[in-house]
Amino acid sequence: MLEQKLEYIFNKFDHESEFDSYQELASGHINDTYLIKTKEKPFFVLQRINHGVFKDVPGLIENKVAISRHIEEKLKDLPEKKRKRRVLTFAKTNTGESYYKDEEGNYWNIMYFIDDSVTFEIVRDQKIAYEGGRLMGKFLTLTNDFNASKLTEVIPKFHDMSFRYAQFEDALKVASKERLNNAKEQIKLVENLKKEMHIIQRLKESGAIKTRVTHNDTKISNILFSSKNKGLCVIDTDTVMPGIVHYDFGDAIRTICNTAAEDETNLDLVEFNVDFYKAYTKGFLKKMKPFLSPIELEYLPLGAKTMIFIMGLRFLTDYLNGDIYYKTKYPEHNFDRAKNQFKLIESFSEKVSTLKKIK
Missing domain, CATH: 3.90.1200.10 (Aminoglycoside phosphotransferase (APH), C-terminal lobe)
Incomplete structure (x- = not known):
């Protein structure tokens, strides 16, 4: 069952949160992305990177984690709550890695969900x-x-x-x-x-x-x-x-x-x-x-x-x-x-x- 699998993978990460439910996010065309709702906020975005499209998934994940950390350092004077709304923040696994690799060879990473935000598919003004x-x-x-x-x-x-x-x-x-x-x-x-x-x-x-x-x-x-x-x-x-x-x-x-x-x-x-x-x-x-x-x-x-x-x-x-x-x-x-x-x-x-x- 997908929900049990997602909960299992979610719990491989160090976030101090309790899984409640999930929602598939269908905005992307390559990766599988899920909103993980927890008993108490923050919520998270759990993502499976398509290793059929991307040949070096560990490198890809390390890229975006490194860039986020670099931007976080630049924004360090902002209050933490505000800073987490200005840059993607990633959680590590329980063993300190940037990603979790499951038994099927799939790579997963997790980000903190940014509340009260919207996206636009097209520009209207x-x-x-x-x-x-x-x-x-x-x-x-x-x-x-x-x-x-x-x-x-x-x-x-x-x-x-x-x-x-x-x-x-x-x-x-x-x-x-x-x-x-x-x-x-x-x-x-x-x-x-x-x-x-x-x-x-x-x-x-x-x-x-x-x-x-x-x-x-x-x-x-x-x-x-x-x-x-x-x-x-x-x-x-x-x-x-x-x-x-x-x-x-x-x-x-x-x-x-x-x-x-x-x-x-x-x-x-x-x-x-x-x-x-x-x-x-x-x-x-x-x-x-x-x-x-x-x-x-x-x-x-x-x-x-x-x-x-x-x-x-x-x-x-x-x-x-x-x-x-x-x-x-x-x-x-x-x-x-x-x-x-x-x-x-x-x-x-x-x-x-x-x-x-x-x-």
Whole structure:
């Protein structure tokens, strides 16, 4: 019985609490996550990390525990109750480990649940966009002096453009004639943008852009807000690893500034929302700007374009491969997703002169 299993695993951790009940949290797509309700607060979040997706789960867990401890130290002047609402806090096992490995080889870790908080799946106003930017900028500011080389690269080459292009070129060799024909316009676009889409990677490889701690999954649902819509805490730090600021900024912009759903088929509805970009950027730079070099700041808009592109490229690659990676609801689903992202790039490009002035 699942409840008995969860109680058994919960009791492997040092928390001085008594298990009462559980509730499955279905916001993630990879890991199994449960809210553990106890006889008395605090409640906890118990998580099973998918070791089929993540090859080095101990490294992943040590990453996020180390980052949380680093942020906690930065916030040590705050009262404990307030501090625990600003950063994820992890409990150790009864034997002092950061995770528990069960008899089936599954890895579990546990966090203190942050009460009276809300999340948003989409951004509906500029205030939420601003607060999202402010919190992510603060996260990167607080971790700016953490030695990123000490982190495990939990998803190797995740945002490596050369790697993604190589995957795309391999897909071209195995794609059906029908899909190649359907996607010929998008394939041409990918080829035309190849040089521009490698600019940021080349700057990273040359050392012109600093390698730092990055979150790598900066959608708005990974930020907790108070009941008054003030940003509280960055969550879901499973993908924390070495990266560059353009990854986190760009991926947030990609998900926040699309006026339509990621798989919207009516491309007339897909536009780049300049107001949300402006609000997010203002919040992001409020604390982060002094920590950015002039070249990092200059290339933030291209970072947004690059992250939109890389997602479109991945959708297109999967379509050409016969839909082997992403879950799809119908045969053209990945193709529709790719067209959606490329339309967003088109809209972005039309407005880029305005976006470059927002700093």
